[in-house]
Amino acid sequence: MKKQADNHMNSITTEEVLRLASMIRIELSDDEVEKLREQLGETIDYIRNLSELDTSNVEAEMTKTELKNISFRDGAPSPRTFSQEDALANAHKTKDGFFVVPKILDK
C-alpha cells in the first residue's frame, strides 16, 4: 500500500480560492479568502485519508445502484409541468412572463 505521508497544511492556495470564487461569481474580502482557504484545506486534508486505501483493483463506479438504461418514453404525460405563474412564483424579479436578471455580457 502506498501511503501519503505528506500531511501539509497548504492543501489549497490563495490563488485557487480566488479562482473558485471567480468561477462561481462571488466576491470575497481578504479575510474571507484566508478563512475559506483554511476551511477548504481542512476538508481536503480530511478527504485525503481516502487516498490511503488501495483502490488499484477497484473499478470506477458512477452510481451506487446496479441500475442501467433508465429512460422514459418520449411524449409521456407531464404532470409536473408548471403553469407560468407557478414557474415564476419564487423569482426575485419577473416581467411579461420572463425571469429577469441584471444585464449579462454576451456569452
Add this chain to the structure above:
Amino acid sequence: MSNKYTPIIGLEIHIELNTKSKMFCQCPADYFGQEPNTHTCPVCLGMPGGLPVPNEEAIRRTILFGKAIGCKINKRFKFDRKHYFYPDLPKGYQISQYDEPIVGNGNLEVYVNGEKKSFAITRVHLEEDTGKLTHKGGESLIDYNRGGVPLMEIVTEPVFHTSEDVKAFLEELQLIARYLGIANADMEKGDMRLEPNISLQLTEKLPELPEYKVEVKNINSFKFAQKAIEYELKRQEEILERGEVPPQETRGWDANTKTTVPQRLKENANDYRYFPDADIPVFEYTDEQLQEIYDEGMVRLPHERIGTYVDEWGVKYVDAVTLVKSKDTAEYFEDLVSANKTAGLDLKPQQIAAALLNKKIKISDDPTKALKEFKESTAPVETDMDKLSSVVDTVLRENQKAVDDFKSGKNPNAIMYLMGQVMRAMKGQADANIVKRLLEERI
C-alpha cells in the same frame, strides 16, 4: 487567398432534436413561438430534488444519426455534468457527455460540386439545450422553455480547407437529419447552429497544425457560415502578413456589419469541471438492440441515392443533387423510374428526372399515369414528308454559310442551327430525328 497559407477549419455543430418531450423531463420540447416559461418543471428549472431521466427517443435518434454519418456507435455511454455559471443554465451545470459519448469517430462522404470528398468526424454527443436570454436595456430576460430540449453536438476534425466544403458538409448533415425525420435542422430558427474553429497555416508547414485558432459564434444561416469563414480567413491573413499571430479567441459574427467581433468569454474552457452525473445510471446497449434501431429507423441516404441515380441510371449529377434535396421528391422520382420499367414505357431516367424538375410531371400524380401523359406529350408528331422535303431544300439553299461551316467541320453545331430553321418553318410539326436525318442526307 494566396497559396502561401492553407485554411484549417474544424466544426462544432449543434442540432436540436424535434422529440415531443425534453431531454431529461417530460415537459413539451416544442418551444418555438410559445409563451415564455410555460414548458418548465422542477427538473428543467434545476430545483432541488429534481431528478433527471433521459428521453429514450433522443438517444435512439442520436444513435441513428451517428450511424447515418458513418460513425462508430458506442454500446456503453454515460452522461456528465459540465459546470459553468450563467443564467441560461438554472442548475449551474449542463448535462452533457464527456469521455463516453454515444457516437465515436467516423467519416462522412459528401459530394462537393460533383467531387466526392470524405470528412473526418470526431464524435457526436447528446446534451440539453440552454434557456434563451434576451438582453434589454440594463436587464436580461430569461425563457426556460428551450432549457432541457435535446441537443446533438457534432464535432469534426480540423479537415476543412474551404468555406464551400463547410457549406456542403452542413447541408449534408441537415439533409440526413431531415431524411431520418429526427430534427428540423433549420438554421434560421436556431435548430441548427455552427461554431467553426478557423486558423491559417503556412502551406509549407503542413500537416503541422497552426499555433492558434479562432472560434466563431452566432452564425445562423448557410450563407453567413460561408461569409463568416471567408471574412475570418482574410482577417487572419492580414495579421499573419504583418508578422503577427492572431490571438486565440472567440469571435461573434455580426450580420449587420458582415464582420466578426471579439466576444468576452464566460469561462476558460478548462474550467468546466466535468464529472459523471450520479443521477443518471450508465447505458449499455447490446448489438441486437442497436440493430433493431437501425432496422426500424434507417433510410436510404441522399448520397447513396445520388450514387444510384448517376452511376446506375445515367442521371446527370446536377439533376441528381437537386432531386435528393427533398426526400419526397427523391422517393417520387424512384417510384417514377420503377413505374417506367413496370409499364414498359421505355423512357430514360434522365428524361424523367428533367420532366420532374421542370414540373412537367407533378409530384401528386399517380406515377404510371403521369409517365404515360408525359410520354404522349413528347411523342413524335406526325410529319408531312412532302412539305418537310421542300422546306429542307429551301433552308439549305438559303443558309449556304452554315452548310459550308458544317461540311468543312469548322462548326459541327451548324446543323443544330439548320434544324432550328426547319422546325420554325414547319411550325414545330415535324419529328426532330427525321429532320436531322434528312438534313444530313442532303448536305
